[in-house]
Amino acid sequence: MRKTWIIGVLALIVGCSSCSKYLDVVPDNIATLDNAFTMRSEAEKYLYTCYSYMPLDAEVASNPALLSGDEIWAIPQSPMPYFDHSMLKIARGFQNANAPIGNATWDNLYKGLRDCNIFLEKVTTVPDLELSEMNQWIAEVKFLKAYYHFYLVRMYGPIPLIKKNLPVDVAISEVKVSRAPVDSCFAYINQLINESVADLSPDYGDPTKMAGRITRLVALSLKAKVLVTAASPLFNGNSEQASLVNKDGTKLFNTTYDPVKWDSAVVACKTAIDVCQANAISLYHYVPTVVLKLSDTINTQMSLRNVFTERWNSEIIWANTQSVANSLQRWATPFVNEAYLSNPNLIGELGAPLKIAEMFYTQNGVPINEDNTRTGTNWYSLRKALAKDQLYIRKDFNTVELNYDREPRFYADLAFDGGIWYGQGIYDDKIPASLFCLHCKKGEPNGKAILDRGITTGYYLKKYVHYQNVMGSGTTDYSITTYPWPIIRLADLYLLYAEALNEANLTPTNDVYSYVNQIRARAGLKTVQESWTNFSTNPSKYTTKEGMRMIIHQERGIELAFEGQRFWDLRRWKEAPEKYQRALESYDIEQSVDLYFYRPKFIIKQSFGQKDYFWPIKDSYIENNRNLVQNIGW
Numbered sequence: 001m002r003k004t005w006i007i008g009v010l011a012l013i014v015g016c017s018s019c020s021k022y023l024d025v026v027p028d029n030i031a032t033l034d035n036a037f038t039m040r041s042e043a044e045k046y047l048y049t050c051y052s053y054m055p056l057d058a059e060v061a062s063n064p065a066l067l068s069g070d071e072i073w074a075i076p077q078s079p080m081p082y083f084d085h086s087m088l089k090i091a092r093g094f095q096n097a098n099a100p101i102g103n104a105t106w107d108n109l110y111k112g113l114r115d116c117n118i119f120l121e122k123v124t125t126v127p128d129l130e131l132s133e134m135n136q137w138i139a140e141v142k143f144l145k146a147y148y149h150f151y152l153v154r155m156y157g158p159i160p161l162i163k164k165n166l167p168v169d170v171a172i173s174e175v176k177v178s179r180a181p182v183d184s185c186f187a188y189i190n191q192l193i194n195e196s197v198a199d200l201s202p203d204y205g206d207p208t209k210m211a212g213r214i215t216r217l218v219a220l221s222l223k224a225k226v227l228v229t230a231a232s233p234l235f236n237g238n239s240e241q242a243s244l245v246n247k248d249g250t251k252l253f254n255t256t257y258d259p260v261k262w263d264s265a266v267v268a269c270k271t272a273i274d275v276c277q278a279n280a281i282s283l284y285h286y287v288p289t290v291v292l293k294l295s296d297t298i299n300t301q302m303s304l305r306n307v308f309t310e311r312w313n314s315e316i317i318w319a320n321t322q323s324v325a326n327s328l329q330r331w332a333t334p335f336v337n338e339a340y341l342s343n344p345n346l347i348g349e350l351g352a353p354l355k356i357a358e359m360f361y362t363q364n365g366v367p368i369n370e371d372n373t374r375t376g377t378n379w380y381s382l383r384k385a386l387a388k389d390q391l392y393i394r395k396d397f398n399t400v401e402l403n404y405d406r407e408p409r410f411y412a413d414l415a416f417d418g419g420i421w422y423g424q425g426i427y428d429d430k431i432p433a434s435l436f437c438l439h440c441k442k443g444e445p446n447g448k449a450i451l452d453r454g455i456t457t458g459y460y461l462k463k464y465v466h467y468q469n470v471m472g473s474g475t476t477d478y479s480i481t482t483y484p485w486p487i488i489r490l491a492d493l494y495l496l497y498a499e500a501l502n503e504a505n506l507t508p509t510n511d512v513y514s515y516v517n518q519i520r521a522r523a524g525l526k527t528v529q530e531s532w533t534n535f536s537t538n539p540s541k542y543t544t545k546e547g548m549r550m551i552i553h554q555e556r557g558i559e560l561a562f563e564g565q566r567f568w569d570l571r572r573w574k575e576a577p578e579k580y581q582r583a584l585e586s587y588d589i590e591q592s593v594d595l596y597f598y599r600p601k602f603i604i605k606q607s608f609g610q611k612d613y614f615w616p617i618k619d620s621y622i623e624n625n626r627n628l629v630q631n632i633g634w
Contacts, residue, residue, distance in 0.1 A: 002303065007104070015174040022582065022602070025225065027622075031116065033122065034447040036122070037122040037123065037125050037126050038126070038127075039126065039127070039128055040126055040133075041127045041128045041138075043119075043122075043123055043129060044137075046113060046115075046118075046119055046122075046123075047119065047123075047137050047140070047141065047290050048113065049115055049119075050115055050116050050119050050140075050144050051145075051212075051213075051322060052112075052322060053108055053109060053111065053112025053115070053142065053145075053148065054320055054322040054323065055105060055108075055109075055151060055320075055323070056090055056322070057320050057323045057485040057487065057564060058320070058323040058324060058325040058326075058328050059083075059323060059327070059328070059482075060074070060083055060084075060087060060328065060331060060350070061084035061085075061087060062087075062104070062105075062323075062566065063082050063087070063564055064087055064102050064105075064155070065564035065565070065566075065567035065568060066087065066331065066562075066564060066567075067085070067087040067090075068087045068088070068091050068101075068102070068271070068567060069091060069566060069567040069570070070091065070353065070356075070452040070579065070580055070584060070606060071353075071356055071561070071562060071566050071567065072349055072350055072351070072352060072461065072562060073088075073091075073350075073351050073352070073353055073456050073457050073584060073586070073603060074088055074331075074349050074351070074456060075349050075453075075456055076088055076092065076521045077322075079471070080568075082209055082347050082349070082453070083327065083331060084333070084520040086101050086102075087101065087102065088103055088483055089437060090102070091604075091606060092604060092606075093606065093607060095612070095615075096616065097616035097617070097618065097619050097630065097634040098618075098619050099618070100615060100616050100617075102155075102158060102615065103615075103618055104148075105151070105155060106152065106155075106156070106615075106618070109148040109151060109152055110152075110162065111147050112144070113145060113149070113162040114162070114165055115317070116141050116142075116144055116145045116148070117145075117162065117163075117164050117165040118135075118165065119141050120138060120142070121164075121165070123137060123138060123141075123393070124402040125562065129338060136199050136200065136201060139195070139196035139198070139199035139200045139214070139219075140196070140200065140213065140214040142193075142195050142196040143190045143192065143193060143200070143214045143218070143219050143222070143522075144214070145162075145192050146189045146190075146192035146193045146222070146226075147222060148195070149161065149162075149188065149189050149192075150187065150189050150222070150226055150229075153182065153185050153186070153189070154229065154462075154568055154571075154572075155254075155612075155614065155615045156614050156615050156617065156631065157182055157241070157244070157252070157614040158179040158180055158181055158182045158184075158185055158244070158252040158253070159179055159180065159185060160177040160178065160179055160180065160628070161180045161184070161185060161188050164541065173611055176625050176626065176627045177625070177627060177628075178246045178247070178248070178250070178529075178627040178628065178629075179252055179406055179628065180251060181244060181250065181252050181253070181254070182235055182253055182254075183230075183254055186226065186227075186229075186230040186235070186359070189226055190223065190226060190227065190419040193219050193220075193222060193223045193226070194223075195452060196214070197216055197219050197220065199473075200214060200215055200216040200218075200219055201212070201215050201216065202212075202215065202216050202217070202279060202349070203215055203216075203217065211312055211319075211321060211484075212319060212320070212321030212322075212484060214318075217272070217275055217276055217279055217281065217317055217318075218317060218318040218488070220268070220271055220272040220275050220276075221272045221276070221317045221318065221488045221493055222318070222465070222488065223272065224265070224268040224269040224271075224272040224493060224496055224497070225269050225492075225496060226262050226268075227261070227265040227268045227269075227500075228265045228269065228496045228499065228500055229568075229572050230261055230265070230606060231261035231262045231264070231265045231500065231503065232572035232573060232574075233572070233573060233574040234571055234572045234573070234574050234613060235253075235572065236254075236257055236258060236261050237254070237255060237257025237258065238253050238255060238574075239255040240632075241253035241255070241632065242255050243632060244629070244631065244632055245629070246627070246629055247626070247627055247629060248270065249470075254630075259504070262500055262503040262504040263504050265496075265500040265503075265504075266497070266500045266501055266504050267499035269493065269496050269500050269501075270497060272493055273490075273493055273497060276317060276490060276493065278345035280314065280491065281314065281317060281490055282301060282314045282315065282317065283306040283307075283314075283315055283490055283491065283518060283519070283522050284306065284310070284313045284314050284315040285303050285522065286299055286306055287337040288302075290427070292427060292428060294429055295391060295410075295429050296524075297391045297392070297429075298391060298422055298429045299410065300408045300412075300524045301408060301412050301422055302422075302467065302522070303522055304408060304409055304412035304413075304522070304523060305375070305412045305462070305463065305467055306467070307463075307485050307489065307491070308463055308483075308486060308489075308563065309325070309464070309465070309466040309467070309481070310466075310483065311482075311484060315489045315490045315491065316486050316489050317487075317488040317489055317490060317493065318384075318486075318487045318488045319483070319484035319485060319486045319487060320484055320485045320486075320487050321484045323484065323485045324482045324484050325464060325481065325483050325484075325485055326480060326482045328464055328468065329464055329465050329469065329480055330345055330346055330347050330478070330480070331347050331348070331349055331350050331464075332348065332460060332461040332462075332463075332464040332465055333347075333348055333460075333465050333469065333478075334346065334348045334415065334438055334443050334446040334454075334455070334460050335348070335446050335471070336421050336424045336436045336438070336471065337424060337425070337436060337470075337471040338439070338445040338446075339471075340471045340472065340477075341445055341468050342476060343471055343472075343477065343480075345477075345478040346453075346478065347453045347454075347473070348373060348446070348453060348454055348455065348460060349453055349454070349456060350380045350456070350460070350461050350464070350488055351455065351456040351457035351458065351459050351460060351461065351586070352413075352457060352459040352461060352561075352562075352583040353404075353457055353459075353584040353585060353603065354457070354458070354459075354584075354586065354587070354600055355460075355584070355585065356561070357402060357410070357414060357416075357459050357580050358379070358402065359554065359557055359558060359561075360406055360407055360409055360410040360413075360414075360558050360561075361407040361409075361410075361525070361528075361554075361558065362374060362405055362406060362407065362535075363405045363406060363407055364526075364531060364534075364535035365407060365520060365525035365526050365528075365530075365531035365533050365535065365574070366535050366536045367554065368402075370535075370536045370537050370538055370541075371535055371536070371537075372535055372536060372537050373535060375537065377401055378401060379400065379401050379402040380400050380401070380402060380599070380600060381401050382398050382399070382400060382401075382594055382595070382598065383398070383399070383400070383401055383404060384396060384397070384398055385398075385399065385404075385418065386395045389404065389630065390420070390432040390433075391422075391429065391432055391435075392411045392419065392420055393418050393419060393420065393547065394418050394419075394420065394433075394437040395432070395433070397417075397418035397437070398418070398594050399417055399418040399419075399594075399598070400598045401418070403416055403418070403419065406514065407523060407524070407525055407558075408523050408524045408525075409523050409558055409559070409561075412462065412463065413461070413462055413463040413561050413562065414459045414460070414461070414462055414463075415438055415459070415460040415461075415462040415544075416438065416440065416458060416459050417438060417439065417440035417441060417446075417458065417461070417587075417597070418437065418438065418439075418440075419437065419438055420432070420435050420437055421435070421438060421462065422435055422436075422467060423467030423468060423469075424436055424467070424468075424469060424470055424471065425470045425471075440455050440458065440589075440597075441591065441592045441593070441594075441597045442589060442590055442591055442592040442597070443592050444592075446460075447589065447591045447592070448590055455589050455607050456586065456589070457585075457587065457603070458586055458587030458589060458597075458598075459587075459588035461562055463561065463562050464562065466480070466481040466482075466483065468481050469481055469588045484631065486563065491519050491522075491559050491560070492556075492560060492565070494515040494518060494519055495515070495516065495519065495552060495555060495556050495559065495560075497511075497515055497519040498511070498512045498515045498516050498552055499549075499552050499553075499556075502545060502548050502552060503545075503549070503551055505545070506545060507543070507545055508542065508543070508544075508545065508548040509543065512548060512552075513527065513528055513529060513542070516528055516551070516552060516555055517554065519559055520555075523559070528542045528551060529542060553569070553573065553575070556569055557569070567578035570583075571613055574613075576608045576612070577608045577609070580606045580607065580608040583602055583603070583605040583606070584602075584603040584604050584605075584606065585600045585601060585602060585603055586600075586601050586603055587599070587601065588600075588601045589601075609633065610632055610633055611631065611632055611633020611634055614631045614632075616630065616631055616634035617630055617631060617633070617634075
């Protein structure tokens with residue numbers, strides 16, 4: 001009898017209407033499955049099907065880490081449907097268990113796990129597939145299973161593990177799955193990655209064909225992120241989750257802190273770094289493509305901007321080719337070239353709240369509230385730009401102190417009233433006045449003009465926009481240089497290693513400083529030791545484990561700003577309630593006069609409680625599978 005597979009586990013996880021419906025299911029794609037593995041070319045299509053479930057990271061309507069936290073704000077009720085604003089409802093406190101916002105991720109990834117299991121079961125029957133290639137494909141799909149499980153664990157905590165699909169004659173009790181303890185989830189994810197490593201290609205080989213495919217570098221780097229996550233406070237000794245238990249009494253969280261998890265994370269991070277460096281993965285530095293001698297200021301800006309938007313640069317370990325930043329750039333781009341204000345392609349709706357603008361360091365490489373050269377500064381008082389500022393702020397422009405004398409990443413990531421926007425068709429910086437400059441007060445080209453687009457906070461997200469994008473003369477003309485969304489880059493890995501080392505030891509080691517300092521050097525900053533010793537009101541901060549933890553956390557927030565990292569980091573560190581305490585604020589974008597425009601204005605007071613650490617499981621799924629238990633608070 002031919003062994004057939006069904007969606008049994010998936011049906012009860014995502015909610016079938018009745019048990020009888022499950023028992024009556026007869027797969028209607030058996031012929032398709034049989035054909036899918038009759039030859040190599042068809043099996044390769046099924047391999048790409050397994051990849052097709054990758055989350056859409058570059059879509060604000062799909063990626064919860066963009067609009068669901070406190071890092072990015074948009075127009076809550078835009079009258080025009082440029083994009084689905086539902087993720088912003090989570091940031092506004094409208095999540096619920098009846099129809100959870102973002103529930104499509106649960107459905108999509110469990111479908112992906114089903115297809116991955118089908119592939120692993122069937123691929124060994126392909127007659128013309130060489131053994132080495134078959135093993136590589138199996139390794140890629142095992143990795144995808146690990147990643148899909150990991151993505152779900154970050155969202156939901158303990159989840160049902162789908163290790164294999166179930167045959168049609170399985171007992172109904174086996175289909176009604178329970179959630180696995182979170183330590184078991186991480187162990188299974190780690191096991192899948194370990195099983196995949198040996199048979200994965202060491203690098204992309206032919207980037208035109210293989211870019212985005214899973215390599216050994218990707219697998220080892222994800223393992224590092226997985227183990228750092230598993231060692232973090234949300235999952236390591238979290239007593240607040242003690243009451244989350246299965247129906248049979250199985251505890252889903254180990255409430256005892258285990259320091260050994262940090263030791264494992266250290267080893268995983270260093271292994272990944274060593275393999276990356278052996279394969280020419282390095283921190284990205286910009287090299288002009290034309291003969292053009294740029295200032296050090298603009299060269300540094302290009303290194304910082306392009307590390308995220310320049311596809312397949314030297315720092316990218318893994319980028320999501322299933323999700324390309326196209327529309328996202330339009331959501332983030334203001335009317336850089338004010339000659340073409342009728343162009344409807346630019347929405348410019350995404351903005352950073354004031355507390356995120358404050359998060360970046362001063363030019364001295366320390367937090368603004370620690371800089372001993374600016375003690376007592378009123379960050380929202382006005383000041384006129386001088387010649388020394390003119391590659392960041394237009395000379396003679398009035399803007400607030402907050403925008404002056406900040407670190408280069410501030411100017412690379414954010415655009416603001418009076419701020420310089422390098423690129424977009426003008427690449428010679430010898431005459432600063434020729435570079436584009438934004439005017440963002442109400443009634444000005446990049447100010448509040450119409451309801452469904454334009455400035456929301458006073459800070460546009462320059463980080464998302466490739467510097468070579470160019471607005472044209474036509475009403476629909478906007479040339480976009482697209483890029484696949486970077487999931488893991490080397491700077492992320494360096495900071496994970498520094499974090500793990502710091503947590504695993506009683507005091508910071510030299511490597512903790514070294515790996516953070518390499519990232520700071522690319523950003524034009526002095527070392528942690530120099531900056532805090534000379535410019536901080538807390539000069540010994542970096543010498544203690546607790547102080548260095550704060551520095552690493554802020555460094556991650558700055559270096560990885562708007563990359564979908566802060567959302568998960570604040571949760572795994574259990575710092576979200578503290579960070580969310582401060583209300584989101586913007587400038588008063590309804591004003592046209594300097595004095596009034598730059599007044600901080602309340603947007604929303606967010607709340608973050610115990611229940612907000614994890615997504616609610618949809619109520620109907622629990623009704624259909626009584627072995628599933630709901631997350632705390634939902």
